[in-house]
Amino acid sequence: MRQPLRVGNASGFYGDRFSAVREMLEGGPLDVLTGDYLAELTMLILGRGKLKDPEAGYATTFLRQMEECLGLAVERGVSIVANAGGLNPRGLAERLRALAERLGIEVQVAHVEGDDLLPHAEELGFRHELYGAPLTANAYLGAWGVAECLRDGANVVVTGRVTDASLVVGPAAAHFGWARDDWDALAGATVAGHVLECGAQATGGNYAFFEEIYNVKAPGFPVAEIHADGSSVIAKHDGTGGAVTVETVTAQLLYEIGGPIYAGPDVTTRFDTIELAQDGPDRVQISGVRGLPPPPSTKVCLNHLGGHRNEMTFVLTGLGIEAKAELVKAQMEAAFGGAPPRRVEWTLIGTAKPDPATQGEATALLRCAVLDPDPEKVGRAFSSAAVELALAGYPGFTMTSPPGKASPYGVYAPAFVPNEAVAHVAVSHDGRRIPISPPPTTMDSSTGDGAAGAGERVDSRPRIRVPLGRVVGARSGDKGGDANVGVWARTDEQWRWLESFLSVERFRELLPETREHVVRRYVLANLRAVNFVVEGLLQEGVSASTRFDPQGKALGEWLRSRLVDIPEAVL
Numbered sequence: 013m014r015q016p017l018r019v020g021n022a023s024g025f026y027g028d029r030f031s032a033v034r035e036m037l038e039g040g041p042l043d044v045l046t047g048d049y050l051a052e053l054t055m056l057i058l059g060r061g062k063l064k065d066p067e068a069g070y071a072t073t074f075l076r077q078m079e080e081c082l083g084l085a086v087e088r089g090v091s092i093v094a095n096a097g098g099l100n101p102r103g104l105a106e107r108l109r110a111l112a113e114r115l116g117i118e119v120q121v122a123h124v125e126g127d128d129l130l131p132h133a134e135e136l137g138f139r140h141e142l143y144g145a146p147l148t149a150n151a152y153l154g155a156w157g158v159a160e161c162l163r164d165g166a167n168v169v170v171t172g173r174v175t176d177a178s179l180v181v182g183p184a185a186a187h188f189g190w191a192r193d194d195w196d197a198l199a200g201a202t203v204a205g206h207v208l209e210c211g212a213q214a215t216g217g218n219y220a221f222f223e224e225i226y227n228v229k230a231p232g233f234p235v236a237e238i239h240a241d242g243s244s245v246i247a248k249h250d251g252t253g254g255a256v257t258v259e260t261v262t263a264q265l266l267y268e269i270g271g272p273i274y275a276g277p278d279v280t281t282r283f284d285t286i287e288l289a290q291d292g293p294d295r296v297q298i299s300g301v302r303g304l305p306p307p308p309s310t311k312v313c314l315n316h317l318g319g320h321r322n323e324m325t326f327v328l329t330g331l332g333i334e335a336k337a338e339l340v341k342a343q344m345e346a347a348f349g350g351a352p353p354r355r356v357e358w359t360l361i362g363t364a365k366p367d368p369a370t371q372g373e374a375t376a377l378l379r380c381a382v383l384d385p386d387p388e389k390v391g392r393a394f395s396s397a398a399v400e401l402a403l404a405g406y407p408g409f410t411m412t413s414p415p416g417k418a419s420p421y422g423v424y425a426p427a428f429v430p431n432e433a434v435a436h437v438a439v440s441h442d443g444r445r446i447p448i449s450p451p452p453t454t455m456d457s458s459t460g461d462g463a464a465g466a467g468e469r470v471d472s473r474p475r476i477r478v479p480l481g482r483v484v485g486a487r488s489g490d491k492g493g494d495a496n497v498g499v500w501a502r503t504d505e506q507w508r509w510l511e512s513f514l515s516v517e518r519f520r521e522l523l524p525e526t527r528e529h530v531v532r533r534y535v536l537a538n539l540r541a542v543n544f545v546v547e548g549l550l551q552e553g554v555s556a557s558t559r560f561d562p563q564g565k566a567l568g569e570w571l572r573s574r575l576v577d578i579p580e581a582v583l
Contacts, residue, residue: 016237017187019180023047024211026054026071032233033077037084039249046179047094048209053554056315056422058098059148069099083117093179097170104170120441122166124157127173136429143316143423151434152311154277156448158182160438175276177205184238192452198279199303200242203286207246207264208234214264216254220485229253243299245291256294262539266498268489270545271534273457280304280457284536308454309428318556319385320418324398326378329408333364336406337378347397353384357558381558391418424492424553473579481572488568495549495564500541507540509582519544522574
């Protein structure tokens with residue numbers, strides 16, 4: 013029986029801790045080190061960069077990390093798998109080979125191609141009725157291109173847009189020799205990959221009960237010890253900060269998901285079968301995961317250039333906060349004349365305390381965000397109009413920034429194409445092109461994904477009004493224009509109360525900004541959790557969203573802060 017495969021993560025996004033690669037290589041035993049550098053917003057950023065330089069389009073941070081650590085990885089026998097290739101995996105692979113030659117390091121670098129569907133955008137129907145042809149169009153590839161590169165002897169594999177979990181599933185499939193239809197093993201590795209993909213979020217980062225986490229040191233990055241059946245143990249290197257507990261892993265499992273039927277290009281993973289158990293200090297076992305064939309279509313990330321955006325924030329102090337806010341709005345609307353920007357959104361943040369002892373306690377903020385196709389309308393014309401109110405506006409007028417130019421924004425949209433429309437290719441270190449065939453079996457998993465309401469039960473026990481966060485944790489995030497809020501209970505008794513209490517109606521009542529949106533509720537009893545998906549809350553995706561929290565990262569903490577009546581026995 014083969015030994016477990018030790019897969020670590022050193023990046024959860026483009027801009028994550030630069031030193032993490034070295035920390036992970038030096039901190040303990042590893043077989044594979046992965047790095048996730050891509051998100052929907054990142055693809056837009058890379059796309060804009062490639063407009064200026066056709067040879068760009070990859071994560072330059074990764075290249076600098078390899079300059080520092082490639083020799084160390086080879087010395088320790090650790091394979092590197094990262095999606096840092098972005099829109100140009102071939103270009104990154106070439107630069108890595110040149111880097112290795114310059115440093116005198118013998119290494120075999122391979123890459124994965126086929127995700128870029130931009131050359132076929134017209135025939136695939138990717139043109140947007142408002143924004144025209146896309147800037148980027150990238151299919152979410154699966155794990156088998158990565159697996160083929162590793163089986164062929166590569167030490168480093170760089171990809172473009174693969175699913176985040178594929179960075180972990182590919183090495184596991186290559187190591188254990190899994191078949192394309194080993195659904196349960198593939199699903200188990202997918203769950204491990206989902207836990208690892210966001211780096212330190214699995215080890216106590218962004219954790220609802222952060223006060224309970226040892227935080228003298230920065231949280232360590234996670235490691236998955238994957239077994240031949242797809243089960244795994246999530247851990248971290250000894251001596252690093254943070255913690256690995258059933259709850260930190262639960263929090264990450266709930267991040268940016270929909271229903272319990274989690275469809276991917278290689279396998280459909282049933283999140284309602286995941287079993288978690290503490291396996292010692294900073295070790296959590298994941299087992300029981302069941303898988304099904306993947307869907308017949310592949311998801312595509314489309315980014316269109318949407319126009320330009322800007323924002324200004326007014327500082328309101330003392331008495332008459334709401335009246336001052338109304339005066340600003342009226343004056344700015346007059347400045348727009350008869351042609352306001354396509355979207356104008358006002359957000360009043362905070363409130364002034366009565367009898368404030370500090371100026372901060374006397375202050376609220378009024379934010380104005382604007383979007384328009386015309387960069388002039390939302391550029392200096394907008395920000396200068398705001399500043400020109402300085403001696404003609406409300407008493408105590410001040411702002412948080414000087415006038416500034418508009419910046420371009422993108423609009424995200426998902427699309428789906430038949431699996432056969434994607435030419436997935438593993439390109440070996442010596443340039444051989446190895447086609448990866450579509451999945452041998454598929455199934456439609458778009459229905460029956462576990463959406464459910466709550467049947468509220470009559471509970472006559474004495475209650476006390478406290479923040480919901482006293483008994484539940486939450487984690488929220490974005491998926492394009494949708495937001496998800498995963499909520500979990502800490503004990504079985506609290507779960508029995510939560511599952512009945514937190515219906516869609518109650519959720520909308522506690523978060524009034526969701527009332528105008530479709531809200532779907534999914535039950536994950538095995539995780540003592542419910543997950544809510546709020547459709548369209550983030551508008552046209554993070555770059556185009558004018559919300560104060562454009563990625564929905566703080567929705568869960570807002571929910572936890574709301575006062576509710578909880579049975580004393582549950583507390």
